[in-house]
Amino acid sequence: MREALVEVKQLKKYYPITGGIFGRTIGHVKAVDDVSFAIRKGEAFGLVGESGSGKSTTGRTILRLTDKTAGEVKYKGVDLHAVSKQELRRLRPSMQFIFQDPYSSLNPRLRVGDAIGEALMDHGLADKSEIRERVQEVLSLCGLAPYHIDRFPHEFSGGQRQRIGIARSIILQPEFIVADEPVSALDVSIQAQIINLFSDLQEKKELTYLFISHDLSVVEHLCTRIGVMYLGSLVEIAPRDELFARPLHPYTRALLSAVPIPDPRLKRERIVLRGDIPSPANPPKGCKFHTRCPLATDRCKEEVPVLRLADSDHQVACHLV
Amino acid sequence: MTNALLTIDHLQTHFFTPSGVVKAVNDISLRVREGETVCIVGESGCGKSVTAMSVLGLVAEPQGKVVGGDIRFDGVDLLQLSPLEKQQLRGNDIAMIFQEPMSSLNPVLTIGEQIMEPLWEHLLLSKKEARAKAIELISLVGIPRPEEIMNAYPHQLSGGMLQRIMIAIAISCNPRLLIADEPTTALDVTIQAQILDLLREIKETYNTAILLITHDLGVVAEMADYVVVMYAGKVIEEGPVLELFSNPRHPYTRGLLQAKPVIGQRKKRLNSIPGQVPNLIGLADSCYFHDRCESCMSVCRLKQPELKQIDDGHRVACWLYEEESGLA
Amino acid sequence: MSSIVTETAGLAGTRTGARRSSLWRDTFAKLKKNKVAMCGLVFLVIMFLFCFIGPFFSPYASGKVNTVMINKPPSMAHWLGTDNLGRDILTRLMQAGRISLTVGLAAMLLSVFIGSVLGVVAGYYRGVVDQIVMRFADILMTIPGLPLLFIIGAILSEWKVPTDYRIYIVMLMLSLIGWPELARLVRSQILSLREREFMQATESLGLRDHRKLFFHLLPNTIPILIVVATLRVGGAILSESVLSYLGLGVVPPTPTWGNMIDAANTLIDFQKRPWLWIPPGFAIFATVISINLLGDGLRDALDPKMKR
């Protein structure tokens, strides 16, 4: 087994709910509630879950784009939430974030060349004279034309903008990339282009990915190991083939069976979950999934299941497994 | 074979923008039979939603306008109806649900009020009758404690619940056709499964015809009887669902099917369609897909292919198949 | 702003001048299509020429008192008549316009400067600074603008400020009451921009603070500032005219459109000599409506989603 590049230990991120006369904190939205996992060097780790599962907040907290509430994130052994601002800034180029919305993730008043090149300049990673060349290089690497360098973001389509966002990260030669739903705003035909770009880049640059998505099929295609989140907790982690062949958690099973398959001949037995996803401000006691779980027992209502090894490299948090 | 309930012939809906005329719907024809589910599938900007809006006469004027063709519902030409007749038809014979349940309901009116409105308007029920019927409708779409829901406001419910409410409103007057414009796109997968189940149930119970608009081929495969594939304002291929999925002919349809990653069918690389959807302003006479097509021929750049029958019920607009159907 | 242009130009190397300002060119192209706004712009240009160049072509520019020609109605020699000292009204209108327009522009510049600096500071650094600035703005905003101006104007009169300086002080007063609203606006812009993904991207890229502020945050607040600043000039001209009309702003002999209308305070001038006070009133009206129409056009061109 390869060494871990990123280790997340008991990470928590709570957002306060304020009220009362002096705006005291009267509760918390537990966006990320005690999450632990490791991302190994060179792998693509997928984080899937529905809205409110905290997958996106997990990604942001790992890169310290927001502050944690508790726990730690070790990147190459360094606790990212403990280092100074200067040290963090020095580490930034090697770990990059790719955003979901290709429209709001680019500054509308900055030319593509500047958007991609400015970080190189700001970090002093390249001479001014070579920046333009480097930008053009990375543009073609990401499937754009060198002449796009002088254009503004609004002159591009969603897919092309996403390429610009990727180029902006790649130019810094990162080792680790967190991609937050990078294809979910795109059309199918464009989605495939971007997914392919992600695989190509990983191959060429030996990148490690944390790929966050609600779309199981995308994650299956791109990732080698997958974690499933529900209401701020990880309920299952397993290598891809293992997870899709032998999903252990009832939620994972339901999720898998809910994805429509583009084959009208296929008639599947489908697990349709009852009810809604509860609010992370007020999650159910015990196992958070028990309100919708078709197999829930009394124990599930009381006791929180811990994530434990069910098989070699297959972890699950369920009393029934 | 049952009769066509909705017939769209050579519909053209254009948007007049400062930068030019956008031919959002560019000469499309399709029909929906009674009790049948027809899916229009295509990517954003292909004109699928505008087609639906044209049927209900809801295209935003004055920028958007139906400029040609006709739409017949049960033999009546919808484009010739007076505003009053159109209004009486909407919500009554043809109902519609939309993509964003969160913003599709009026935030300052109670759920109950919004369900009862069409009942007052079309079925002329009294307040009391409407209330009883509304409560019945809420439980029908699978929401517990309907009395409480009646007095709730939209922001108090989740997206999935709101989409159920939208469906309750849509079926309140027993419409013969239900138009669903991306009804599950904004919802989570597990909630999507619930909503799709509900739609199927309604179709079976009431024999309602459904015109389902979606970009998701998985949803199409699950729901459709008949599929219409649109690209850049045109229908490029159509056919019964089994036929179309097992035997896609148009390079775009094939591309779409191969571009989508499918669980359990992992490939080393996804087959992507290169390039972008063309700008709909000032398109030349050519196959609109030619610059992204791997089988592009010289004729494709010069002339637009027509939608031709190639098999029983399977039609395609592509020069690759012109010879097969006996034309040069 | 200039540093941005030079630095980015250096970064991108060969760049033609024409491409450089394409965002602004787009804006102007959109504005050009808006006939009403263009009318406003053209009229404003004419007004400026009239006020700043006009006096050079007037035979009465010296403003000498002419006892023979007192209070004469409009004639061929004096198109808009003469005032109680026999001065040509048309010429005085131009000279007054210089002052009114200058005061309006200067007050706008000053309040935009104060407002945006404080707004940026409050929005960017938040915390205590934000609290102090915004609470102070709140307090200033509890008293409606006019009474506040009157009080300050009255103080000025009491301090016996020399009339030459009063115009500067009027500018200061107007910007003093104008900045809180601007600071609020800029602050809320900054706060909402901070939440946009491209600002989070600057964090992820590890950019330095000054770069985030001057290259990402500020350039994105400029469109809305331009619109508000434009509309502000109109507001400042209106306020100045009220003050001067009441004798609390710029006072004679320095002419402004406002204190020219002061003539209407005399019953006989008001009833019988409308040429004394109606032309300056319409000059104010025409200038302000042009500014408003131009500002509205700019709003549409720069940011159609922006609300008032």
Added chain:
Amino acid sequence: MKAYIIRRLLYMVLTLFGASVLIFGLYALTPGDFVDNNPKLTDERKAELKQMYGLDKPVVERYFVWLGNAVRGDFGYSLQYQQPVTSLLSQYIWNSFLIASASTLFTWLIAIVIGVISATRQYSFFDSAVTIGAFAAMSFPSFFAGLLIIKFFAVDLGWFPPGGMITTGSNATGLAYVWEVIDHMFLPVLVLTMLGVGSLTRYFRTNMLEIIRQDFIRTARAKGLKEKTVVYKHALRNALLPAITLLGFELPALFGGAIITEKIFNWPGVGQLYMQAFSLRDYPLLMGFTMFLAILTVVSNLLADLLYGVADPRVRLK
């Protein structure tokens, strides 16, 4: 809900305290006062009066005395009228309130109707005319609008009286009195309405335009509701809600803005009183009125926010 109101009240007191410092400070800065400005008085008499009014004490002490009284509702004596400021204000306030409320009513009615019509017919001739008209109304200096209207309707045409609230020397009673007041009100209300209607019309037009493009309006149409129901029930209700908070700004601004109009029309309201107090440097009255405006602003903002909280289900306070 309770906690929210208490928080707002606390905050309100703080803001008012700040405002009182500001107001008092400004007046304290001003050299000369009612006593100094009266040339008829001897120096001895001046010193005596100053002691009587407490004008000889240090500024800070004077401030706290003033504030202490103000908190108890005592804003001192008007030097000019020799009456308590509060009773003076309450005497004149109703006249101001009369024209302020009449013009607010007309402004809102006209703005809503015109704003809605012009939004539903965007880009029509009517809409362009309304847009330009609204800008014109916003661009008039208030005093000039008043002067023009007096000149035209009162002096030249003689249709309406040029100022005052009742005809000089009139002793009409009952209906005749009411009629006379209405006759005198007409022009000032016209001016105030004209000045206010422009921006409010723009506000409603922009708001309606935005709301009419929303998804739920499309839903209402798809349900087959009458266009009238769609516009007046679904759209207008949503456009009116945020306007409630505007009312909170409108009311105090109207009292402030009416100062000029009252002066021009010689209307016996607080504005007129205020302008007179100015020329005589009647500080207790000036400070009292300014403080009254500040209180009005803060209180009406709070009321508007609370009202909005009650009216809008999305922010409905618990």
